[in-house]
Amino acid sequence: MRLRSDTHPADGVLRRLVDEPAGVPDADRAHVAGCPACLHRFAAVADDAAATASAMAGSAAAPDVDRGWQRLQAATRPTAAATAATARTAAPRSWRNRLRSPVVAAAGVVLVVGGAGAAAAGDWVQVFRTEEIAPVAVTEADLVALPDLSAYGTLRAVSEPDVREVPDAVAAEEATGLEVPQVDELPRGVTGEPAYTVGGQLVAEFTFSADRAAQAAATAGEELPEVPAGLDGSTFRLTAGPGVAAVWSEARGLPALAVGRVTAPTAESSGVPFEVARDHLLSLPGLPDALADQLRTFTGDGTTLPLPVPAELVTTSTTEVDGAPATVLASRDGLVHGVVWVADGVVTGVAGTISEDEVLDVARGLR
Secondary structure (H helix, E strand, O other), rough: OOOOOOOOOOOHHHHHHHOOHHHHHHHHHHHHHHHHHHHHHHHHHHHHHHHHHHHOOOOOOHHHHHHHHHHHHHOOOOOOHHHHHOHHOOOOHHHHHHHHOHHHHHHHOOOOOOOOEEOOOOOOEEEEEEEEEEEEOOOOHHHHHHHOHHEEEEEEEEEEEOEEEEEEHHHHHHHHHOOOOOOOOOOOOOOOEEEEEEEEEEEEEEEEHHHHHHHHHHHOOOOOOOOOOOOOEEEEEEEOOOOEEEEEEEOOOOHHHHEEEEEEEEEEOOOOOOOOHHHHHOOOOOOOHHHHHHHHOOOOOOOOOOOOOOOOOOEEEEEEOEEEEEEEEEEEEOOOOOEEEEEOEEEEEEEEEHHHHHHHHHHHHHH
């Protein structure tokens, strides 16, 4: 059993980074992110956690498949479509944990371009709408180093999605108002009827605080960059959903095939020009330089949603589904594949323990 040394966090701290990263002190997160030995230990602890969960499923053959599914799930988790597709197995607190993640903040707030879109209800101005998705490579060191978003302001869930199972496709459509995806021909080995899961609209607001950001910078031994006029106290709202997923499970209870659909995310601002907010937020201490550089490339017209992908675990490629640009994801062990795309304001995702060709056949055959 490894014990804590004078400089390295104990294994229990590393395990908490897997299960509840927001609960790990910033000093420990910063140490692990910059320490090759601790990163190696962290990877081993994460693998042990996945293997333990798999073994508890009661099948000697389960660990590799389960781990592959978890890797793809982790890669797609920041998108609303994947959240809907995997919601049946998510703990209720996971919504709050995900909202606290700086990756989610970067995907839903930091990257949108101010001035895009039209005025929304009240004083809100729409600054982002999802028309396509593009992957952003995130390393284990990036994920460990990212601070809790609450260090820079106040994050609150205005409404949570109330994820639940419904008896059939008719009930799913009534609950969400979305056209439930229908699979004409199931891949080889996928049989039976799917279970349907629905979720309502998720709305989250982040209000930037210059005082909190200054405290976070001081804790990191850095000085807060000058805060642009009007940014302190400004609020950004991220909206996603409702969503629906149809999931076919195999004998071990793992998803053999999941098809999800969700109303695409949008973002609004309380009025501050977003290019000002974007540039300042990406300069704050805590966001790894390489990741910030990638995020700065998402300027355009505020229509491309970044999809954070763990580079060590998942590969990505591009294709088209019915004329729309799509991102293909594959676990590096080759066991799980998925594809996600946007059309007419709706994000659709298909994933499973099937081949890439089978995933694309299902995606292109949906009706």
